[in-house]
Amino acid sequence: MKRSHRGCAQPSGMTTTEDLWQKKKRVYAQQMTDRLKDDEAFKRSFVQTAEHVRAIHKLNLDYNNRRTVEQSMCAISAASVLLVFVDCAVDTPWIRVVNTALTVALLCLLIRRYTIEVHIAIGKGTLPSDVRLHELPSSVILGFLVEFLICSLTVPPFITNGSFSVQQWITRAQVDPITHAYFCKFDGVLLGRDCYLLYSYPYVHPSIGIALTEHA
Secondary structure: OOOOOHHHOOOHHHHHHHHHHHHHHHHHHHHHHHHHHHOHHHHHHHHHHHHHHHHHHHHHHHHHHHHHHHHHHHHHHHHHHHHHHHHHHOOOOHHHHHHHHHHHHHHHHHHHHHHHHHHHHHHHOOOOOOOOHHHOOHHHHHHHHHHHHHHOOOOOOOOOEEEEEEEEEEEEOEEOOOOOOEEOOOOOEEEOOEEEEEEEEEEEOOOOOOOOEEEO
């Protein structure tokens, strides 16, 4: 009985193709080496192309990092707002500790995001690579300060009760023609030569909100 060995034969066509591909790669690598060795113009263009590729790759990484940071900031902000509502309803001191830690993390991520924004601007060529902090556009600095101020609003853990007031300017005070004393014609509180509305915001923990009283 004859046995067939056709199933044990190696596919010579695939091996030949792989050998040819490896040979082509070696030839191409040798050609690149020769051109980089002898052709100065090609060498400069090759280096410049490699720098452009690295810059594009870094710009892509910066965009991905910015998206990750923004998503993290969104999650932290949502958790912080939720904890504020819980803090108003439940007398649990650890909530403020966690909320303060989340606020610090949010501010750190905000700084990181604006750092990435500067790197993206440098990668796009709108800012020089050696730009300093005071050389940044005013729109970037102002936007960062506004966001930093808004994100830093929180009640620290050690504050259990107290109040703060806000003065809203109304108008300049009027002068009495007889006594020459200053007075507020349209209501308000006289402070110096101006009239203000005074708002007092008392806070007592636990509470279900912030009481608002207006003193005219």
